[in-house]
Amino acid sequence: MSTEKKRTKGEILLEMKDVRIEGFSDDKWHQIVKGVDVTLKRGEVLGLIGESGAGKSTLGLAAMGFARPGCRISGGSIVFDGIDLLKSSEEDLRKLRGSRIAYVAQSASAAFNPAHRLLDQTIETALDHHILDRGKAESDARDLYRRLRLPNPDTIGSRYPHQVSGGQLQRAMTAMAMSCRPDLIIFDEPTTALDVTTQVEVLAAMRDIVEQFHTAAIYITHDLAVVAQMAHRIMVLRYGKEVEEAPTREMLKSPREDYTKTLWAVRKLQMHERPSDDIVLRVHDVTASYGGEITVLEHVTVQVPRGRTVAVVGESGSGKSTLARAITGLLPPLSGEIYFDGKPLPRTLRERDKDMLRRTQMIYQSPDTALNPRQRVRDVIGRPIQFYHGISGQACDRKVVELLEQIELGESYLDRLPGELSGGQKQRICIARALAAEPELIICDEVTSALDQIVQEEILKLLMRLQEETNVSYLFITHDIATVQAIADEIVVMYQGKVVQQGPKSQVLSPPHPAYTELLLSSVPQMDPDWLTQLLAARSARSTRVPA
């Protein structure tokens, strides 16, 4: 194939100079990317990291000469293999995209067309660009599936997107990007939506395939430990500007800028466990099901001490969220009891009185859907105060302001709509809404997973401070072990609806672990560039799995 003519390391493939990108909002053009230089050699992987809104994705898309609707590339130059992308016609760009520059998006389930089979979508670009004929493209796709270690590589292509798991879909998308053997792939947060255990497999597959075909890549993420596994060089972005750039090992060892150091520090948040015997919530031998034969929870027993944090860990589908639904009464359990303060709770929501409801509050994963977009902050937080405590008018407003100050926002936020807040601020409002009821237990369902690392840490710190101030207990549902280490007193590990292990944090986190806990713990990316390599080596030494 002609594109394989010169794949020698060292030659510059992509050169972006002083790139400026503007976005249109509030009737004005704002600079999103403010003059960034990127140089990428053939076969090199560059990691772009930064918090949300730093301009990572915008810059990544600009490497394809593309600006999202409502954005424009207003200055600088982008040269890809001698072609000036900003001066090329739309038709020339169309020929480049997909065949020589490919893109792997964050949400594979949103990127695939649900009406077509995986194989047809994988080879579509190759056929469209007349690079391969159908027969060759199909056998090539099967080869890619094999290299990406997808199960049943010969037949998986005939499935529809909803018939495979999220991690498999993400690998299929990588195969799609690879089908034309591009010179450059842009990975935009490809593993952010995946579980840690799945993430490891996807990362390993993507790293191998980029290595095998000597493809250059830009890897965009907010997760440092992930980028440390993938990238040769790391560039830190903030507010659309470059903070610093260095080879991966060098940057991990000695970050120069203060901002980079704060990024590094995030993962070091830790708290010592505090034992307690004062049990506020006791879930005893609960079995629950969404109807049908399959039970989603099987004989689950969990205890939450007053003023403490119990973390429930497990991958998606392990029954963590179902446990929350059983406790809140949304899903009445088939058998078993739930005790609050030693007294049994009625099974259904309807049977519980106002005061029982007040004592358990919930915070959701996605603050976007947890806040009514048409209600102002004043009403969102004011309603529980009015509803449970019967306070209204000025007195209610005053309490709302007090709560806003407690969550480190001020009176100026009173009349804002959720759309006028950032993700972290929205989550704070959700916390304030839960606090307004003056609860004894707050169920936190993946409250930090939709946020980037720095905001995550701020939210965790806030939750810990609020616990000290109000002695509220948390049932903290998460799949992120780093979060667990940061805030939990006790840990419950769940797998397929059963409790695999539970106990004080120090006990659960120290070996020996049951097999599943071990897998979960070892899958958490570490800030060590050799972590993935060592992990895979250790795992293949233990199992009989043959590496591709």
Added chain:
Amino acid sequence: MTAEAGDIRAIKARRGRIESAWRVLKTAPFSAWLGMIIIAIYVFCAVFAPWIAPYGEAEIVGNAYQPSSAEFWLGTDQIGRDIFSRLIYGARNTIGIALITTLLSFAIGGTLGVFAAIHRGGWLDQILSRLVDALMSIPTLIFALMLLAVFGKYIAALILILALLDSTRVFRLARATAINVVVMDYVEAARLRGEGLGWITMKEIVPNIMPPLVAEFGLRFCFVFLTISSLSFLGVGIQPPTADWGSMVAENKSLITYGNPTPLYPAAAIALLTVAVNFVVDWFLHRTSGLRDEH
């Protein structure tokens, strides 16, 4: 704590509705303003018809088919009534009846639609949805003609029948949009709080389905009023001597063959109002759906 300070300090009051409305209106584009001004003129004519119109609604003031003159601005009709006066009175009848009909159809369809969405999949939802499917399978105009033939040509019957037939579409829209809202976490949060069904419906669901419903209101209003005009044209709508644009076109339609523009005046009145309403609806849809112009 700053309890004492908090007691003294006044919390800023919420912004008034009129002020908020004005802030929104200020951003309206020219077409929306034009639409609103035209609608305002129509409404003004409808309300103050007896004071504006030079002659009475059914008053015979001249000979048949007089051309336009200083005395009769737009001429007279087949029995010598002033066309201009009838046009103004027609605004009152056509718009008034269309508005009442649309409001009624939204009251019926909207309420049942939200209700069905909340009880999605339940027997109530099933019964309502199948009933609506059955009603929608019959062509509206023919069904309306049939019902009017059965129940008689009263204005009340006309309003009720059209409202009922039209509410099927409102039901569908309200149910479809509400279903997306019902599954949101904030609705679950309200249920967990222990809120009643009424509060959840009025505060959590309805405000979030309003934009498409209001936009649909504008469109349905146009359709209802076109349907009334069609029915009047066919002779089963608003009955003479009451002035109404549809029947005015029908009564004078033959004149067009002699080059007399009389039937075009009420037709133009219908067209202009339809366009004006759509201008406003377009702007509203654009503003609330979050669509952005691509620059």
